[in-house]
Amino acid sequence: MHLINAAQNTEWGKSYDYKSIHNRETFKKRVPIQDYDDIKPYVKRLMDGEQNILWNSEIKWFAKSSGTTSDKSKFIPVSQEALEECHYKGGKDMLSLYCSNNPDTKIFDGKALAMGGTHNVISLENESYYGDVSAIIMQNLPNWAEFIRTPNLEIALMDEWEEKIKKMADATVNEDVTSMAGVPSWTLILLRHILEKTGKKNIHEVWPNLEVFFHGAVSFTPYREQFKSIISPKMNYMETYTASEGFFGIQDRKRAGDMLLMLDYGIYYEFLPVDENANDETETLSLSEVKTGVNYAMIISTNAGLWRYKIGDTVQFTSLDPYRIKVSGRTKHFINAFGEELIIDNADNALKIACQKSGAIIKEYTAAPVYFSGNETGAHEWLIEFEKQPASLDYFTEVLDNALKSLNSDYEAKRHKSMALRMPLVKAMPQGIFYKWLKSKNKLGGQYKVPRLSNERKYVEEIISLANGTEVHSTKT
Numbered sequence: 001m002h003l004i005n006a007a008q009n010t011e012w013g014k015s016y017d018y019k020s021i022h023n024r025e026t027f028k029k030r031v032p033i034q035d036y037d038d039i040k041p042y043v044k045r046l047m048d049g050e051q052n053i054l055w056n057s058e059i060k061w062f063a064k065s066s067g068t069t070s071d072k073s074k075f076i077p078v079s080q081e082a083l084e085e086c087h088y089k090g091g092k093d094m095l096s097l098y099c100s101n102n103p104d105t106k107i108f109d110g111k112a113l114a115m116g117g118t119h120n121v122i123s124l125e126n127e128s129y130y131g132d133v134s135a136i137i138m139q140n141l142p143n144w145a146e147f148i149r150t151p152n153l154e155i156a157l158m159d160e161w162e163e164k165i166k167k168m169a170d171a172t173v174n175e176d177v178t179s180m181a182g183v184p185s186w187t188l189i190l191l192r193h194i195l196e197k198t199g200k201k202n203i204h205e206v207w208p209n210l211e212v213f214f215h216g217a218v219s220f221t222p223y224r225e226q227f228k229s230i231i232s233p234k235m236n237y238m239e240t241y242t243a244s245e246g247f248f249g250i251q252d253r254k255r256a257g258d259m260l261l262m263l264d265y266g267i268y269y270e271f272l273p274v275d276e277n278a279n280d281e282t283e284t285l286s287l288s289e290v291k292t293g294v295n296y297a298m299i300i301s302t303n304a305g306l307w308r309y310k311i312g313d314t315v316q317f318t319s320l321d322p323y324r325i326k327v328s329g330r331t332k333h334f335i336n337a338f339g340e341e342l343i344i345d346n347a348d349n350a351l352k353i354a355c356q357k358s359g360a361i362i363k364e365y366t367a368a369p370v371y372f373s374g375n376e377t378g379a380h381e382w383l384i385e386f387e388k389q390p391a392s393l394d395y396f397t398e399v400l401d402n403a404l405k406s407l408n409s410d411y412e413a414k415r416h417k418s419m420a421l422r423m424p425l426v427k428a429m430p431q432g433i434f435y436k437w438l439k440s441k442n443k444l445g446g447q448y449k450v451p452r453l454s455n456e457r458k459y460v461e462e463i464i465s466l467a468n469g470t471e472v473h474s475t476k477t
Helices: 002-007 011-015 024-030 036-047 080-101 133-140 143-147 161-172 184-198 221-230 344-358 393-407 409-418 433-440 458-466
Strands: 059-065 074-079 111-114 119-123 128-131 177-182 212-215 236-243 246-250 259-261 267-273 296-302 309-320 323-330 361-370 379-388 425-428
Touching (some): 074 080, 080 133, 080 246, 128 133, 161 184, 221 379, 236 259, 246 296, 323 344, 361 458, 393 425, 433 458
Parallel strands (some): 111 177, 177 212, 212 236, 379 425
Antiparallel strands (some): 236 246
């Protein structure tokens, strides 16, 4: 009701008669679920300088978002309320929870290394800006934050990522860094560059007082072993669930695989079941109606003027008292070419098992279906860039396949006697190929990620094409 009252005299609020909405049932019936294409015309007008359209306070910042490497960029409106009551509050709670769980911490004795994004001026006439949400947060932090953060803003907000990594390494290598925050993939690239620059084998030889990495944006599962290989075991890791649209969750327990859903950040949550019984008539559920272990698409209404907005993530509740969640995948990023319903959570955990049993370490991966051809049944093709190759790719593939069967009953059913799905096709890709692919698409930056799963072969074919001329090892078909 706080959100509805605030927006009742906006263009959006008037068009849906927010003044007459007094309960969530009316809100659900009257306001349709939105995706970015639905709000795009409103966002364009905001970016052109119009105000009081979606929210009642001035919108001058826009978070550039690309959950995948699609050609379309999304520009999410960011209000002052969203910055202060959501993103900043999330940062404070993250630090508070960490200190509560680690009372002997000394993170405030040194510097905090932040892997920020980039920002650009949209229009000099109306002083509007867009950039990664991390860059927007950095740009608006109070002056005292500059004293504990490294590197300086001039470097942190550079938009040329290869040069930025070099300058960040130069600027931070002699600092007393006690904490890091950022996207795992880009943080890892920076750490490797620093090790190469210094000739050290372990990051704690460079920063002996480093104690925690606050990470988010993508699953940490594929990166965990890579971090462990270059950072000593005393390192702490703390997961957050942040996005351009808001700050949603924080890991509140040590070594837990879930996060506390933050309920006081100016965000109203609804949850749309995405199981096999869901259809176009399926209604969203409130927090009091959710169950553990069910996949839900998360629908949010925010203090920046997003109304019943589907952000594209699926979550599962692990606890209802308090409400804890884990991100299980994306509503649009999964493989369901043969009714197997393979989500990112399945893929990450199966790869983790395959790595543990084969001694491999994975840097990046993507997967897509190989569709039926002639007398051959379908398959999943996995392109994997290994940090450490398994001794036997065939054994790795066998373990991966068995793990997927154990984690996903639909996959197991389709694999029965290879009637719909044959063994996965795993290809070990050349070193640096995913970085090279992102660079070729001008997608270097913290907001761009390698798409893990796709129902089409576009990404897979592009990466294979880029690797053409370099030997690509694959399992026997």
